Amino acid sequence: MSGIRQFQKYGKNIVIFPAIAVFAGLVAYQNREGNDRSWGIYKADAESTSYSPLDQIDISNVGQLRPAWTHTYSDMKEGSRPGSSECNPIIVDGVMYTTSAKHRAYAIDAETGEQIWSFDPFDGAEGGGVSRGVTYWEEGEDKRILFTGGDNLFALDARTGKPVASFGQNGRVSMNVGLRDDPATISVIPTSPGIVYKNLLIMGAEVSELYGAQPGYIRAYNCKTGKLEWTFHTIPLPGEPGYETWPPDAYKYAGGVNDWAGMSLDLRRGIVFLALGSPSYDFYGADRKGNNLYGNSVVALDAATGKHIWHYQIVHHDLWDYDLPAPPNLVTVRRDGREIDAVAQVTKHGFVFVFNRETGEPLFPIEERKVPASNIPGEHASPTQPFPLKPKPFARQWMTEADLTRYSEAGHDSIVKKFRSMRYEGLFTPPDLKGTLMLPGTRGGAEWGGAAYDPASTVLFVKSNDSPEIQSMKKVDLEQEARDQTVFDQGKTLYMTYCVACHGKDKNGDEPNYPSLIGLRNRMTREAALDKIKKGGGKMPAFASAVKGKEKSIIAFLFDRPQNSAKITRQETGQTQKGADKYLNLTAYGHFRDPQGNPALRPPWGTLNAINLSTGEYEWQVTVGNDEKRQQGGPETGQEGSAGPIVTAGGLVFISGTQDRKLRAFDKKTGRLVWQATLPGVANATACTYMSGGKQYVALSVGGTKENPSGSVMAFSLP
Secondary structure, eight states: OOOOOEEETTTTEEEHHHHHHHHHHHHEEEHTTTTTTOOOTTSSSSSOOOEOOOSSSOTGGGGGGGEEEEEOOOOSSOOOOOOOOOOOEETTTTEEEEEEEOEEEEETTTTOOOOEEEEOTTSSSSOOOOOOOOOOEEEETEEEEEEEEETEEEETTTOOOOOOOOTTTTTTEEOOOTTSSOOOOOOOBBOSOOETTEEEEEOOBOOOTTTTOOBBOOOEEETOOOEEEEEOSSSTTTTTTTTGGGGGHHHOOEEEOOOOOOOOEEEETTTTEEOOOOOOTTTGGGGGGGGGTTTTTEEETTTTTOEEEEEEEHHHHHSOOOOOSSSOEEEEETTTTEEEEEEEEEEEOOOEEEEEEETTOOOSSSEEOOOOOOOOOOOOSEEEEEEEEEOOOHHHHHHGGGGGGOOHHHHHHHHHHHHHOOOOOOOTTOOOOOOOEEBBBTTTTTTTTTTEEEEETTTTEEEEOOOEEEOOOEEHHHHHHHTTTTTHHHHHHHHHHHTTTHOOSSSSOTTTHHHHHHHOOSOOOOHHHHHHHOOBBBBOOOOHHTTTTTTTHHHHHHHOOOOOOOOOOOOOOOOTTOOOOOEEEETTTTTOOTTTOOBBBBBBOOOEEEEEEETTTTEEEOOOOOOOTTTTSSOOOOOOOOOEEETTTTSSSEEESSOOOOOEEEEEETTTTEEEEOOOOOOOSSOEEEEEETTTEEEEEOOOSSSSSTTTEEEEEOO
16 A cells, blocks of 8 residues: 555544645644644643643542543554553644654644544654654744654654655654764664754753763754754763863763753753763773763753753762653742742652752752762772752652561561672662662652642652662673573573563563563564664663674574574673773662562652742652552552653642553642542553643553553543
């Protein structure tokens, strides 16, 4: 059916010829002109507030919310593992622009849920990967959707979904170009949308978290032409400020320090604010001695030029993967009868840092406190770390034996034994060869959904995850281990080094976060599996550098081909400082659990917190989510979740993201639960709210199920 586009409407496939499709899209788009744009940017606005001024839905009537429409995607093959969509849709003039779990872009009528157009950035190939949204830009009648698919940046006509031919090469620009290494040998995949300043699209990117990762440079592209206009080196080059906080040649091999979570923008001042991640490798830094600017820093740049204005490093020489996980919230606080424009940054380790927006001066005192030293050979942990005195941490940062669960006597005894065997001196205990307990873990504290800010009350709403994990460090020499191994055995060694923490020794995984790999060859082609390994997706980081030169080995093991007995040849394991040792965290990103899989830490495991940024005091804290299997009839347990809250002028805070598949609404003044709905799947995405046709809607992306792996986007409204 070449040259014909298929649209889906209420479960039925309608075939429309191209000219008719374009005409239908134009009519639908033009009929929406002049409508609401209150959620026209990722997380609501350039300030990343996740706040809506709409108040048609309020405390008095929220209990009447009902499903208004559902747009079901069908872009995943039957039998696929259910997709997890992290997209926060935007709405411009009555049209919703969103992406599916399969990373396809869609334009949907915001009143009816009818599809206007769709675009496949992979042109029929497997594709996929995390996508948290798209960006809208316009100049006169030129209206575009800017978004990424894989390592390409696309510009689409917002009315038709067709690539804009004058942008880059036929509508796309490779984001591999302009970094440190050969574009043909790397893959840089943005997960969060960029932000527009005038005619510039400012972009961060997701890079590998292993040895040999690319540096996470910040880049600005011309929205009209796709031309790269400026670059900010997050790992400074010689002569640039911050270069002295690294070894002299680190800029040649060090990676990470990327903005994967998004950014915020002060349009009036022309300042873009970055939330940067940790340097690579995440858990061992002997080849990057020093504080490693601008790792784990809030950075303010001139949006027009990319020039540095100020920065504050929140974690020195990170060894815990404590990336800044969400865009900074641009807020206005009240002090001594005056208003101060500020930046609030939530963190994985449970703090909120608040700075003057223009100068970077902290608005609450911050102490540099002594923290434990590293015992691993070659490692030099920072002797101090910053601790804000206000607000108090919103996530738990300390646990004792009394906090361990007792689902069974045997299970309790097991986790007590494990707890006593590890090194644990509280927050910032460095990774250790005997094992280290880490709380909060790599999943937060706060996660990529970030916080929502209510300008009327100056209250910040942030979700916490309370989940400890174990760091198990091991010195590795994969080349030595690989000698005299078969290709299959080398693949097993790779798997047991990099993959076992999440997918298990038996490949059974840990659903829903980490899929089973048993029978993988029946679900994916070798090419698709290798692409996923290299590029990552969801909670899985990219492993391109780890498997470079060993592609046949990892595929032989994952696809159960032990008959492959060819001997391997010596390969490199990822670029680091010449002669540097390598240590790996073999249990990274996992959970601390008893042998039956129960959480080792007593609940609550997730809370929603309301913090007054003018005073630094808490207004309230409530649990969010409930694991009924582990707490039948008792208080809600709270659950982990990466999605963030949104807050409205109607007095409501909406949040999803928990495994119990609920969308909830809380009274923003008291934290009282006032409404909830059970969704068809887990909505691991931040909601949005908008007005269309005189009616306010609350909408969100919903993940797939066994019956419908593609997932959907749902909208709720009043009757």
